[in-house]
Amino acid sequence: MTFDYGDFSFASKDEMLAKSREFWNPGKTDFWVESGVPLVIDRREEYFLYDMSGKRLLDVHLNGGTYNLGHRNSEVATAVTAAMSHFDIGNHHFPAVTRTALAEALVSTAPKGLTKVIYGSGGGEAIDIALKTARHATQRRKIVSIVKAYHGHTGLAVSTGDERFSKLFLSDRPDEFVQVPFNDLAAMEQSLRLGDVAAVIMETIPATFGFPLPVAGYLEGVKRLCEEHGSLYVADEVQTGLMRTGELWGITKHGITPDIMVTGKGLSGGLYPISAVLATDRAAGWLTEDGFGHISTFGGAELGCIAALKTLEICNRPETRSMVHYISDLVGRGLRDIQADLPDWFVGIRQNGVVMGLEFAHPQGAKYVMRHLYENGVWAIFSTLDPSVLQYKPGILMRPELCEDLLDRTEVAIRRSLAEVRAEGWRGERVPA
Numbered sequence: 001m002t003f004d005y006g007d008f009s010f011a012s013k014d015e016m017l018a019k020s021r022e023f024w025n026p027g028k029t030d031f032w033v034e035s036g037v038p039l040v041i042d043r044r045e046e047y048f049l050y051d052m053s054g055k056r057l058l059d060v061h062l063n064g065g066t067y068n069l070g071h072r073n074s075e076v077a078t079a080v081t082a083a084m085s086h087f088d089i090g091n092h093h094f095p096a097v098t099r100t101a102l103a104e105a106l107v108s109t110a111p112k113g114l115t116k117v118i119y120g121s122g123g124g125e126a127i128d129i130a131l132k133t134a135r136h137a138t139q140r141r142k143i144v145s146i147v148k149a150y151h152g153h154t155g156l157a158v159s160t161g162d163e164r165f166s167k168l169f170l171s172d173r174p175d176e177f178v179q180v181p182f183n184d185l186a187a188m189e190q191s192l193r194l195g196d197v198a199a200v201i202m203e204t205i206p207a208t209f210g211f212p213l214p215v216a217g218y219l220e221g222v223k224r225l226c227e228e229h230g231s232l233y234v235a236d237e238v239q240t241g242l243m244r245t246g247e248l249w250g251i252t253k254h255g256i257t258p259d260i261m262v263t264g265k266g267l268s269g270g271l272y273p274i275s276a277v278l279a280t281d282r283a284a285g286w287l288t289e290d291g292f293g294h295i296s297t298f299g300g301a302e303l304g305c306i307a308a309l310k311t312l313e314i315c316n317r318p319e320t321r322s323m324v325h326y327i328s329d330l331v332g333r334g335l336r337d338i339q340a341d342l343p344d345w346f347v348g349i350r351q352n353g354v355v356m357g358l359e360f361a362h363p364q365g366a367k368y369v370m371r372h373l374y375e376n377g378v379w380a381i382f383s384t385l386d387p388s389v390l391q392y393k394p395g396i397l398m399r400p401e402l403c404e405d406l407l408d409r410t411e412v413a414i415r416r417s418l419a420e421v422r423a424e425g426w427r428g429e430r431v432p433a
């Protein structure tokens with residue numbers, strides 16, 4: 001079967017994979033084929049992906065929330081398509097109607113005190129902007145993050161994360177980037193007490209670490225320590241923002257006004273890359289001192305602003321909020337039923353709204369479940385920094401029938417994964433990670 005896409009074509013899926021290996025990324029291409037997930041996404045609509053083979057998958061990975069509103073959401077697509085008859089990326093040096101309108105919309109929805117918006121084109125760039133902003137405001141260099149944090153792979157962002165990625169490109173800088181264990185306020189205090197830390201950067205719920213939930217009072221305690229020691233609190237809301245927790249910004253559930261807040265991924269409705277940093281007046285002083293301090297040709301691209309304005313408006317609708325609460329109740333309840341039957345294998349559910357991590361007893365358990373889900377028509381990904389946990393991220397507009405279908409398929413996949421590990425000799429013991 002030939003795959004003809006107009007300006008390019010492939011004779012078969014195998015040929016496409018061979019060329020992907022040859023011209024794109026051999027490591028990634030081989031990883032997925034060897035993992036039993038040889039997915040090459042072709043057609044996409046609503047919460048469905050179609051592999052080149054025609055296989056249909058219900059998407060609960062959503063590219064980390066990028067497709068929060070579904071694939072090619074028709075309202076966002078219409079807005080971007082219409083905008084293309086008037087706008088393009090724009091010129092980043094100048095004031096722009098779209099950038100200004102989106103900045104005003106973001107500020108009006110954000111925790112009070114966040115008054116300025118700086119744009120990037122992806123999450124990592126926005127994190128870099130946030131950290132540069134904190135360094136300028138405090139005139140300090142050190143950044144504290146948590147062990148197994150994930151804030152992206154750009155220059156400063158990668159230095160805050162796991163050494164698997166920071167060491168690869170010689171970006172680990174332990175003198176400037178300090179890591180402390182999650183949910184440990186004593187360790188956080190220890191790292192801040194010298195008064196030389198510019199910022200603490202925290203994912204509101206650490207996604208790539210498998211969504212471990214902050215214990216009651218932890219984030220609030222971190223914010224308090226930041227205030228005591230003159231450090232800024234940077235909230236990474238790239239995966240927890242845009243209504244995924246049932247509130248527009250997850251951090252507001254903790255009553256915290258961060259000094260700096262970062263959003264990306266779902267902000268574009270999945271149709272045009274854009275990310276944004278929101279900052280308080282105190283943090284954002286460089287915008288007045290030297291407005292050209294961060295320059296990015298595609299940061300705040302005007303078509304992206306149009307996509308984001310529509311996305312933000314959809315996320316803010318009362319019926320969207322009700323839908324998130326409905327979906328999280330329905331799916332949460334269904335998962336707890338499955339878990340009650342298999343408590344020694346499916347050992348925990350981490351949930352805040354539709355932010356969900358499913359814990360399995362085996363240290364690589366989520367990889368088994370991921371493959372069986374894939375074979376059974378669902379795409380969900382293991383957590384890179386803790387493969388015992390499956391990231392399970394229903395969309396915020398998922399129809400109830402899709403939620404029911406998802407639960408049925410999930411139960412089958414979880415049972416099959418247990419049968420597989422048992423066949424391999426696993427006897428129910430919890431192997432330490």
Ligand SMILES: Cc1ncc(COP(=O)(O)O)c(C=O)c1O
Pocket residue numbers: 064122123124125127150151152153203207208236237238239264265
């Ligand atoms: C919490 C968080 N922050 C930042 C990023 C980086 O975003 P991007 O991949 O758009 O650079 C990610 C990406 O997965 C993320 O999950």
